[in-house]
Amino acid sequence: xxxxxxxxxxxxxxxVLWSEPSQAAKADTPASEGNSPLATxxxxxxxIVPPPPQAIDDAIKRGVVLLLADQxxxxxxxxxxxxxxxxxxxxxxxxxxxxxxxxxxxxxxxLIDATDHLxxxxxxxxxxxxxxxxxxxxxxxxxLRRATPDTLYNIWAHAYSIQxxxxxxxxxxxxxxxxxxxxxxxxxxxxxxxxxxxxxGGWSYYDFVARTQQPAGSPMxxxxxxxxxxxxxxxxxxxxxxxxxxxxxxxxxxxxxxxPDFSYAYGEYLRxxxxxxxxxxxxxxxxxxxxxxxxxxYGDERIxxxxxxxxxxRLIARNGWLGLARKRPVPHDxxxxxxxxxxxxxxxxxxxxxxxxxxDRRPFFQEQLANIILSLQEQDGSWWDFxxxxxxKQYGTSMAIMTLVRCR
Numbered sequence: 001x002x003x004x005x006x007x008x009x010x011x012x013x014x015x016v017l018w019s020e021p022s023q024a025a026k027a028d029t030p031a032s033e034g035n036s037p038l039a040t041x042x043x044x045x046x047x048i049v050p051p052p053p054q055a056i057d058d059a060i061k062r063g064v065v066l067l068l069a070d071q072x073x074x075x076x077x078x079x080x081x082x083x084x085x086x087x088x089x090x091x092x093x094x095x096x097x098x099x100x101x102x103x104x105x106x107x108x109x110x111l112i113d114a115t116d117h118l119x120x121x122x123x124x125x126x127x128x129x130x131x132x133x134x135x136x137x138x139x140x141x142x143x144l145r146r147a148t149p150d151t152l153y154n155i156w157a158h159a160y161s162i163q164x165x166x167x168x169x170x171x172x173x174x175x176x177x178x179x180x181x182x183x184x185x186x187x188x189x190x191x192x193x194x195x196x197x198x199x200x201g202g203w204s205y206y207d208f209v210a211r212t213q214q215p216a217g218s219p220m221x222x223x224x225x226x227x228x229x230x231x232x233x234x235x236x237x238x239x240x241x242x243x244x245x246x247x248x249x250x251x252x253x254x255x256x257x258x259x260p261d262f263s264y265a266y267g268e269y270l271r272x273x274x275x276x277x278x279x280x281x282x283x284x285x286x287x288x289x290x291x292x293x294x295x296x297x298y299g300d301e302r303i304x305x306x307x308x309x310x311x312x313x314r315l316i317a318r319n320g321w322l323g324l325a326r327k328r329p330v331p332h333d334x335x336x337x338x339x340x341x342x343x344x345x346x347x348x349x350x351x352x353x354x355x356x357x358x359x360d361r362r363p364f365f366q367e368q369l370a371n372i373i374l375s376l377q378e379q380d381g382s383w384w385d386f387x388x389x390x391x392x393k394q395y396g397t398s399m400a401i402m403t404l405v406r407c408r
Contacts, residue, residue: 036260040306042281043317050367051374056404059374060117062381063401067107068122068129070394075132076140078103078391084329088388094147096389098154101140103394105160108133110398112167113405134168134182137161141185146196149211155203155223158192159230165189166237187240193227194243200268201249203227218269221257222287222345224250225294229352232297251298254291262307264291278337281314282321286342289315290349296356308353309361315350316368322346326376326385340386344399347373351406370407373400 071077078100080092090096111130118126141161146152165186172178198204199212202219203226210216228250234240257265263284265271270279277283288311296303315322322343325334332339347369354365377383382393383400 035262035302035304035307038261039302040310041261042310042314044313045316045368048368048371051370053408055374056370056408057117059377060114060401060404060408061119061122062377063383063397064111064114064118064122064126066381067111067394067397067401068125071107071129071132072136074139075129075134075136076100076104077107077133077394078389080389082387082390084387086329088331089151090153090389091147091151094145095151095153097140097144098147098157099389099391101137101144101157102153102160103391103398104133104136104140105157105164106395106398108137108164109160109167110401112164112171113402117405117408130168130171133164137164138181138185141189144192150207150217152196152203152205152207152215154192155196155205155227158189158196159227162186162189162193162230163233166233169238183238183240186234186238190231190234190240190242193231194246197246197250198253200253201246201251202253202268203250204267218267219250219253220267221254221264221291222266224254225287225290228254228294229290229297232294247298251295251300254295258291258295262292262303262311263288276337277335278332280336282318283336283338285315285318285322285336286338286346289346289353293349293353293356296353305357305361308356309365312350312353312365312369315346316365316372319372327387329387331386341388341392343385344383344396344403347403348399351403355406366407370404373403373407376400 067077072079080096090099108130111126115123115126144154144157146154165182169179169182169186172182193203196203196215198215198217198219200219202224204215204217204220204223207215207217209218228247231242231247234242253268257268257271259274259279261281263279263281264287265274265279266287270276273279292303292308292311296308321335322338325338325340326343328334328340351369354362354369357365373383377400382397384392384396386392
């Protein structure tokens, strides 16, 4: 998510606590070894009255109407407006180019996903907005780079634009010229992820270590997982390949950060302090879903249906730990050092995890997840979890819509 991890505990921690992993830590755990009993132990959510399908469709519609009204004249969403007394580190203009492009990608993706759940009277307006978003992405992506040597928020934009472009490509069936343009644009973003792949494998949004041309800082578990999932879409939906060596390095980084209960370290710089609050299950509630999903998509047999179900149960039953951070203006200023911008991000990837389960196991989790998301819609139709200039309602609403679509 653009969203995820847009701030860290401190930049100092990056430089002090992260170190090159040992050879022993680099070894992957064979799938045949099986999982710890901790992998499938955890709390279970209480029964609920399932929300009616019409309530879900109505919420999706309200969110879409909000997004349609918020589109900028150039077709994009989001802006550097709405600052507060404490703002995250965001060197202009590059950081805001990245935020706006990532947000626009998420909105386009959400509008495409929501199309089948909207009344006919909205279709023309939605299609027009999608076209405007596509034009904005075509203009912005060709020049998008990192803002400064230490700030790489562009990683979120590269990843989410790939996924938006893949879905635009699917919409453009029959229009060969448009599909080719979209594929070429996505291929450029795939190459950007190659260029900004960290020396140690995977991706992050900061490099406070060496600030080198190829980033040398600490890869983050969730950023790496986000990029891996986007690259999987590029491969399967657009037939765009990525260097296998870099995929393997990213997966190895993710596995180094994995704990026996399938919580994940925030980043490699914290993997040697596994009981740090942010690395414990309560701190990993918004990360484990995306990390498990990424490894599952790349064939990790240890990410079983039971592991996915256990972490879906955890997210629902212990939702309060994630919710305590929602709307707090200071990143990581909550229990387990959770930051607000993990909230809708975590639920979004949880919904994708539900898609990985057998059909007969999905309804329980879909109902629970929808019940949570529906209860949090704002009066104006938006969802938001962290005050981030004028990007938070757009990314939060987009992720909430895509979550509800998968619960429908």
